[in-house]
Amino acid sequence: MGESRRRSSSKADSSPTPGISKVINNNVVIQIDGAGQERVLMGRGLGFQLKPGDLIDPSRVEKTFVLATGSEGDQALQLLSAVPYPVVEAVMSAVDEAERMLGRDLGKRLPLAVIDHIQYVLERLDRGIRIPATSMPELRVLHPQEFAASKHMAKVISSALDRELPPEEAVFLTMHVLNSTRDEPDGTSALLFRRVQHVVVTVEAGLGVDLDVDSHDYARFVLHIQFLLQRLVSRSMLRSTDSSFFDFTKRTYPRSFAIAEQVKGYVREATGVELTDEELLYVTVHIERLAQHIAYGTDVEPMLE
16 A cells, blocks of 8 residues: 555644645645645535645545555555545444554555545445355464454444445455554464565466556455455454355456466465465455456446456
């Protein structure tokens, strides 16, 4: 995710802010601050009927991001402009509450990573797709505070959007929280990195492409593979008794399934552990998502039909 710095706006400051340089949508605008940095200003209806050079009332600014330069900043902007603002607003509120619960800053990347994750979850739910997950009890034991905060985050987001998130989202949000501030909860960073690299090389060979390491798609895919390998290390792989979606995915996406089988073979060789069908499904779904993004040439989620 982008190296963006999240800050709450000051409602007490009534002085006008500098003029905006670009309107992204009705809720997101860009401003150049005194140091020449691009800042993303967010607020419900903030950019409505505004044009470059207009002043805005700082009391209407709900959140501010200082953008990184280059591709990471572009990715952050793309995400904030594409995701519906109610999702952005719900996640921002949830992250704020998690930080209060934990008594610490959760880092620059977490809000954007969670926005992207929740939007993808909602898209899957709208299509009736739910990836099976485990409760990962190790997380509750090793990181009880982070798990509690993440469970509360899921509750806040569900309430704000009036959408019931699956219970396993507390697990995935905990992984995001842990990844935002520290190394993986189990194993060594170097070993995990090498294994993720090998999976990426396998997928690139199968798809016949060189993935853009600066792209949002690449970052998201690597994060999901990291999650899979973390579950493997903690011996908490995904399991389910329902094989219907696995069979459907195997028939519908044969190329992605074949690549996932190669990943499974590598994992077996490297660790001596056999991926479950649910984990194989997990890999297949994310390879197919990556393949469709490459084919469509866009970061807009195509329908997985």
